[in-house]
Amino acid sequence: MGFDVGSVLTKMSMVSASDHTSVVSMNLFVALLCACIVIGHLLEENRWMNESITALAIGLCTGIVILLTSGGKSSHLLVFSEDLFFIYLLPPIIFNAGFQVKKKQFFRNFMTIMLFGAVGTLISFAIISVGAINFFKKMNIGSLETGDFLAIGAIFSATDSVCTLQVLNQDETPLLYSLVFGEGVVNDATSVVLFNAIQSFDLNHINSSIVLQFIGNFLYLFIASTLLGVVAGLLSAYIIKKLYFGRHSTDREVAIMILMAYLSYMLAELFYLSGILTVFFCGIVMSHYTWHNVTESSRITTKHAFATLSFVAEIFIFLYVGMDALDIEKWRFVSDSPGKSVGVSSIILGLILVGRAAFVFPLSFLSNLTKKSPCDKIGIKQQVTIWWAGLMRGAVSMALAYNQFTRSGHTQLRVNAIMITSTITVVLFSTVVFGLMTKPLVRLLLPSPKHLNRMLSSEPTTPKSFTVPLLGNGQDSESDLGGHNVPRPTSLRMLLTTPSHTVHYYWRKFDNAFMRPVFGGRGFVPFVPGSPTEQSVHQWQ
Amino acid sequence: MGFDVGSVLTKMSMVSASDHTSVVSMNLFVALLCACIVIGHLLEENRWMNESITALAIGLCTGIVILLTSGGKSSHLLVFSEDLFFIYLLPPIIFNAGFQVKKKQFFRNFMTIMLFGAVGTLISFAIISVGAINFFKKMNIGSLETGDFLAIGAIFSATDSVCTLQVLNQDETPLLYSLVFGEGVVNDATSVVLFNAIQSFDLNHINSSIVLQFIGNFLYLFIASTLLGVVAGLLSAYIIKKLYFGRHSTDREVAIMILMAYLSYMLAELFYLSGILTVFFCGIVMSHYTWHNVTESSRITTKHAFATLSFVAEIFIFLYVGMDALDIEKWRFVSDSPGKSVGVSSIILGLILVGRAAFVFPLSFLSNLTKKSPCDKIGIKQQVTIWWAGLMRGAVSMALAYNQFTRSGHTQLRVNAIMITSTITVVLFSTVVFGLMTKPLVRLLLPSPKHLNRMLSSEPTTPKSFTVPLLGNGQDSESDLGGHNVPRPTSLRMLLTTPSHTVHYYWRKFDNAFMRPVFGGRGFVPFVPGSPTEQSVHQWQ
Incomplete structure (x- = not known):
């Protein structure tokens, strides 16, 4: 998947009528990011809210204000671009996730995670695709080809690991966190691989050789991406260990780590591999080897700098999605048939619920069969939580939907407009409604005696930092x-x-x-x- | 100066014929950045080299390789864009300079710095402009208007504070460092303000009211920019002090600091102020107030993260300039008259030498008159060092020259091509030759008993970090x-x-x-x- 670095930049600039307008947009956007952080902090004590929902809400409000001030012409500051997302925003989030993940838990549950992430996503993809074919053909919403239906399956199989990270807590529910988050990463990769396969394979002549080719392709992508990430991580560890021995230099160490991590992602894109998997494993290897070779200042700096980058990118995405949701151009097409749009969104939401249930419960059963120790088994309450926590759809779905149903950021065909608005509806609804209900649900199903009010994956160790010695933190x-x-x-x-x-x-x-x-x-x-x-x-x- | 965020992105994408080409370019660029850091580190012991020259050399070599492999068609990976430079690369460098500057030294020498930076730049501008008018009119290189000559004066009055920072050392020569660096920041602002004034004022009817208007404009820009930076810094301090009391969160603190600093720069651009001055004073205020309000982890993280950002941006610029220097399109125009290009470059270099001497020595004399204590006076050896250390021209000159003499990144007129190639020659020559000679010159003129081999402004405290307690570093x-x-x-x-x-x-x-x-x-x-x-x-x- 060779994402176009050029076109993202061109697209971003298309909105700007003049130089000054784009400076205004950037100012407003940076100011809104600051506002999200401050307001998100103020709402931290609230049991229902999380930073994603705050950013979405602020984005929506800003969209409304822009819509009103521009006289209904536009609601966004920047056109949503899947390339901006895949090239600049996703890498820091996934890298940080790999960097901060509890590796022991992750590798202990590796087989279960792979089962959920790869097999589960395929099951979900099949159910959503078949369901979409059956329901949408009856609804007369326009001409969709087989490729479009399969793309819908891939788009709505991608769970939002960013949002999941904010809802579950690594310290409170380590097993669930590693399962749901690990699944999310593999799932992202699976969805993107599936989506690319759908776009490149000739779908009118499906036979067993194409299926085999597809499976081979998937395995190649998975193994090659992982290896690339591991090699990049080891290389950074080796360089820092050999060159910097005895005369450490924090700035250079940090710069090398950031650049090598980004290089691994871009190399994966270059070789048409899954950059998400690569940068995730690069993060794991870097935290296992490289991180121990650098000075203490570098350790603290990288730990927090990566978390901050990831944090800002997450807020950026949700702000962006919220702001883009009100883009009037898309809604104009569906305003003559609001019922159909609501119908399509409801059907998709239903299929997401069924599709996820169809793999979480059977695969958990299978996984439990292989485990002898009862404390390793996934209980029914935990299964429900896993099912629920993965229902949210986010920026990956948005990016893929834009890629499939628009070509230049605009929606010309009616059926495409309906699919885009439905995607936005599903993303907003699942993030806000399912997201709001997850925290109370986790508390209800899995009450924990030391239940603290922390939200961000990277936060747990931070509040201690002024009472314990500095490296304790690390x-x-x-x-x-x-x-x-x-x-x-x-x-x-x-x-x-x-x-x-x-x-x-x-x-x-x-x-x-x-x-x-x-x-x-x-x-x-x-x-x-x-x-x-x-x-x-x-x-x- | 409302730089176009949009066009920078469009321009960057123009080079990429296809998606994959741009991914290849990005990979190569990131890999080269890594190589610069590693090689720069290996050459650290060398008394002649510094990181700028390493990056320039690597950029030049890469340019040659690309030139050969592409069959002489192009030598660059990305078209040099003054907007990329002003929007993304310069802010972190100048902010970090403000953040790490020794404030006491800076404010103690404030009047001298202002004298050098503002009055000195005007003197240098006048000498270079007048010299250019006299010499170039005789050389028959093409039709240049009065505005072009004045622009040449502004372009070559901008000293390269980035390169200066790498040559002088804050700990060894604090007075010189604060003078030369402080002058560099004010000088950057003065040059950009001068340049914008030349482009916007009607130069065919210069009278006293326009001169007064110009001076008023300059004072307004200077005061308003400084105030904006101070207000942004104080606001960040206040927000963090009030909101985060008792429950610090490193990621949010760091994110707020970075975003507020960038916001101050973008706001300055929005109001057509000098973003360089704004972000410099924002850095000073943040290190004086905000930095003390955050947790220890945040202090270490911000200190090193800002230094790393600045470090990477510096290397990026020099790599970029080196790679762009061989762009064949520009040299084709001057290949029929190489003597003229060499002549123009030599004249400009001569004018730079004279223009700087014409203000360093008289203004130092003036400054010494106001100081009673002999240890505050600037000795003749120090004056020579100040004169020499500010001779380098860098990315600001390149950016301004591209702005004046090209319109879409390409050089169509012969005279414009000559001016661009001369600028490149002057930048390369001054950075390499003057840069290489500065370190030995400083050692010769100002021998220091504890002369250590450190090069980066942010480095001095780093090597200690594993022998002293962590906050000692901060x-x-x-x-x-x-x-x-x-x-x-x-x-x-x-x-x-x-x-x-x-x-x-x-x-x-x-x-x-x-x-x-x-x-x-x-x-x-x-x-x-x-x-x-x-x-x-x-x-x-």
Whole structure:
């Protein structure tokens, strides 16, 4: 998927009639971002709200104001561009997710995550596509081809991992968080791969060889993307370990990490791989090796700088979606048949609910069969939460819908306009209604004694930062990694009972014997007097 | 100066024939940035090199490779755009300069800096313009109007503060650094204001009212830009102090700081002010108030994140200039008359040397007359260093030359092509030759016993970071600020002898009595147990 860096920039500039207008737009947009952060902070105590919904609401309000002041001509500051999203906004979000994810949980549930993310997305895709073919053909909304129906399936199979991250909490519900979030990342990749496959394959002659080709293509993409991310991460670790030994320089270390991560994403785009998967695994490898090779200042800086970038990109996306939702041009086409648009949106929402239920419950059952320890099994309450937390659709769906149903950012055909407005309706409805209900639902189903009011994935360690020593902050997210030499009773038992833990055990041995001495990492960075790294080695050994 | 956000993006995309080509370009560019950082680091010990020259060299080599592989068609990956430079690359560099500058030195020499930056630039502008009119009219290089000659004066009066920062060192030569760097910032603003004035005023009817209008315009721009930056900085301090009290959140704090700084720059552009001055003063105010109101993690993160951004932007610019220098289209026009191009470049270089000498030595003499203390006077060796360190011309000159002599990134008229190629020659020659000679010259003229081999403005405190406690790193650049309650003998004497120190004294009183209680700042942030802020207060009182 070679996204067009050029056209995104051209598209952004199309809105600006004059130089000064675009400066006004940028000012307004930056000011709104500030407003979102401040208002989101003020609403933090509110149990219903989260930052996504705040940004959406502010975006909608701004859209209304622009609509009124411009006399109904336009509601947006910048035209929504899927390229802006894929090239600039998504990479920091996914990279940060990989960088901050609790790796032990993630890899322990790797098979379940893959099952949900790949197989589950395919099930959801099939159900939504078949449902769309059956319902929409009866509704007479215009001529849609087979490719369009399959695209609808792919578009609405993409869960919004950004929104999910804000609703679940890594510290409170680690299993759920790693499952839902991990699924979200694999799901994003699956949807994009599916979508690209639909656009490139000849769909009028589907036979078994095309299906095999498709599966082969998918496996190639998955493995190659992952490898590229791992190689980029290891390369950054190696460069920093070898070159910077003894004379660390924070700015250069941070710059190298950011640039290498972005390079891995762009290389994946260059080779038509999944940049999302690449940058996710690059984030994981960087936090496992590179992060331990740099100075303390660099550790704190990267940890927070990546989280901040991701945070701003998330707010940017929701603000953008909210502002774009009122774009009058699209709604004009559907204003003569509002019933049909509502009907299409309702059908899609129904299909999303059914499509997700159709894989969460059966696949959870399958996953539970392989687990012997009851604490690893996914209970029915957790299944309901997983089902519900993945219902939200977000910017990925928007981006894919724009790609499929518009060509130059404008909607000319009536059926295309209906599909775009329905996508917007589904995204807004699922984010606001499902999103608002998730937090109370999680509290109802999974009451936790230490239920704190934290929302952002990157936040948990931050509030401590002024009461604990500085590096405690950094070590915190790594403590589950460092503890490998002291297996706790539960993990020791699980090691004996489940095969995935045996794999994990051999990986640890390999990691300690070969990987860490070469690429650095916890306990294998050169001795520097006064460095907490040294202390932490003693702490764990 | 309302720079066109839209056209920069359009221009960038013009190079890309297809989607994939632009992805290739971006990959190559990011990879080259990484290479510059690594190679720059490896060459750090070399007394002649600095990061600018490395990036220029790599850019030139890449340009040659592209030129050869494309069969002589093009040498650049992205068309040089003055808007990309002014909207995205310059703000982080100047903001970081304000954020990291030693404020006490800067304000102590404020009058001298203003004298050099404003009056000096005007003198240099007049000499270069008059010289250009006299020499170029005799050379028969084509039809240039009065406006073009004045523009040449403005273009070549802009010293390259980016390159200067890399050559001088804040810790070794604080007086020189603050003079040359402070002059550079004011000079940038003056050049851009001059340039815009030349483009907007009717130059065929110059009379005293236009001159008065011009001076009034300049004063308005200077004061309004400074005020805007100060207000933006104070607003960020106030927001963070009031809202985040007791429940700090690093990501939000960092995001607010970055967004407010960028907003101040964009607001200045919106109101046709000098964004450079605004963002510089915003950086100063943020480091004086806002920085003290945030958590330790935020302090370390902002300090290093801003430095990294600035560092990457600097390398980006030099790489860009190096790559663009070989653009074959421009050189084709001058290939039939190479002598003329060399002649024009030599004349301009000569005028730059004379123009700078014509204000550095007389204004230093004037400045020395007002100072009674001999340690505040600028010695002849220092004057030579100031003269030499400001000879480099850089990206600002390039950007202004492109603005004046091209309209769509291409050079159609022969005289315009000559001016562009001469600008490139002057920039390359001054950066490489004058740049290479500055470091040895500084060592020769001002030998320092503790001469260390550091190059970047932001580097000085970094290498310590693994031997001293973490916040020591942050306090380091602020220590000159905190020391105000314990005036050292020299500053006590100077307080009595020079009026500027009396102003400084009353500002301190006002700052402590009113500003800090409202906006926070060192010693006035709320008490947080375990926070080093508290310790540092005791330390200074």
